[in-house]
Amino acid sequence: xxxxxxxxxxxxxxxxxxxxxxxxxxxxxxxxxxxxxxxxxxxxxxxxxxxxxxxxxxxxxxxxxxxxxxxxxxxxxxxxxxxxxxxxxx
Amino acid sequence: xxxxxxxxxxxxxxxxxxxxxxxxxxxxxxxxxxxxxxxxxxxxxxxxxxxxxxxxxxxxxxxxxxxxxxxxxxxxxxxxxxxxxxxxxxxxxxxxxxxxxxxxxxxxxxxxxxxxxxxxxxxxxxxxxxxxxxxxxxxxxxxxxxxxxxxxxxxxxxxxxxxxxxxxxxxxxxxxxxxxxxxxxxxxxxxxxxxxxxxxxxxxxxxxxxxxxxxxxxxxxxxxxxxxxxxxxxxxxxxxxxxxxxxxxxxxxxxxxxxxxxxxxxxxxxxxxxxxxxxxxxxxx
Numbered sequence: 430x431x432x433x434x435x436x437x438x439x440x441x442x443x444x445x446x447x448x449x450x451x452x453x454x455x456x457x458x459x460x461x462x463x464x465x466x467x468x469x470x471x472x473x474x475x476x477x478x479x480x481x482x483x484x485x486x487x488x489x490x491x492x493x494x495x496x497x498x499x500x501x502x503x504x505x506x507x508x509x510x511x512x513x514x515x516x517x518x519x
Numbered sequence: 520x521x522x523x524x525x526x527x528x529x530x531x532x533x534x535x536x537x538x539x540x541x542x543x544x545x546x547x548x549x550x551x552x553x554x555x556x557x558x559x560x561x562x563x564x565x566x567x568x569x570x571x572x573x574x575x576x577x578x579x580x581x582x583x584x585x586x587x588x589x590x591x592x593x594x595x596x597x598x599x600x601x602x603x604x605x606x607x608x609x610x611x612x613x614x615x616x617x618x619x620x621x622x623x624x625x626x627x628x629x630x631x632x633x634x635x636x637x638x639x640x641x642x643x644x645x646x647x648x649x650x651x652x653x654x655x656x657x658x659x660x661x662x663x664x665x666x667x668x669x670x671x672x673x674x675x676x677x678x679x680x681x682x683x684x685x686x687x688x689x690x691x692x693x694x695x696x697x698x699x700x701x702x703x704x705x706x707x708x709x710x711x712x713x714x715x716x717x718x719x720x721x722x723x724x725x726x727x728x729x730x731x732x733x734x735x736x737x738x739x740x741x742x743x744x745x746x747x748x749x750x751x752x753x754x755x756x757x758x759x760x761x762x763x764x765x766x767x768x769x770x771x772x773x774x775x776x777x778x779x780x781x782x783x784x785x786x787x788x789x790x791x792x793x794x795x796x797x798x799x800x801x802x803x804x
Contacts, residue, residue, distance in 0.1 A: 487707045490677075506644065
């Protein structure tokens with residue numbers, strides 16, 4: 430498809446998601462209390478959107494991923510939170 | 520702005536598809552009706568976590584009976600062939616003793632007519648015990664020469680887990696990559712899975728894993744050679760008709776009906792037909 434066709438197909442959807450992201454960050458800004466590692470990772474992942482390479486989705490996912498290579502000693506939870514805490518013991 | 524009206528008459532052409540990964544035990548009967556109405560020709564159900572930890576091997580025995588006896592009969596009421604995969608899910612793999620007892624139950628179910636192989640095995644939090652249980656499952660599949668369906672971890676754990684899984688599969692020389700599908704790939708893992716010779720599954724979820732638009736991006740980028748799409752619908756937020764919806768997305772993106780058919784029907788048929796238990800559905804192309 431051409432860029433024009435893709436814009437026709439996806440622009441409004443992407444625009445909506447972009448505004449949702451902005452509103453999410455505004456909501457966090459207005460709230461009280463400390464943020465945690467998830468916001469730090471989120472902000473770093475956002476930087477990938479400004480890349481000029483067509484690998485932004487991959488780079489965002491990598492920015493949110495555990496980069497270590499060894500199995501952890503023990504699983505103490507079943508869930509994932511969406512961003513790596515920096516600890517290999519969760 | 521280009522008119523989109525031209526697309527809709529073509530979308531009316533009935534699709535046929537195979538749902539290669541759906542947890543139907545947690546869906547209502549109406550979902551079977553809707554899937555068949557949308558063109559589903561066969562459904563495959565990997566064993567998974569029930570949302571709580573089962574307290575004994577007996578709980579798994581009953582679950583395997585459900586997957587191999589009751590659920591096929593429920594699907595058959597709608598003329599839908601039902602197949603399954605058996606294992607103890609990675610979320611319950613931290614207890615290695617329990618896992619060992621459950622894995623010992625599986626061989627007596629392997630000859631049942633709808634059992635395709637071992638799955639969905641894999642990792643959840645990438646722990647040492649999960650790795651040990653993964654290796655037990657790989658050994659089980661190798662000893663019985665069965666297909667393997669692999670679950671890759673969620674979110675931040677997926678990258679590391681996918682690497683560990685690939686290493687574990689490759690380190691067992693009895694395993695042939697073309698007989699394994701590594702599921703839930705995303706943009707950061709699909710390349711390594713395909714490069715290693717495995718099949719890759721894209722799971723279409725509303726809130727995580729992959730949207731239809733991203734799935735079409737990936738198949739355009741990597742080709743459709745060893746790819747399938749699935750809904751992995753279960754008791755969580757998921758869409759039983761996600762696969763035909765993704766077929767519609769392919770059509771919106773300019774893919775031909777034949778290309779949609781290859782992705783939604785012929786590709787899963789090609790992989791699953793490596794099991795002698797899988798019977799090619801008889802439906803018009």
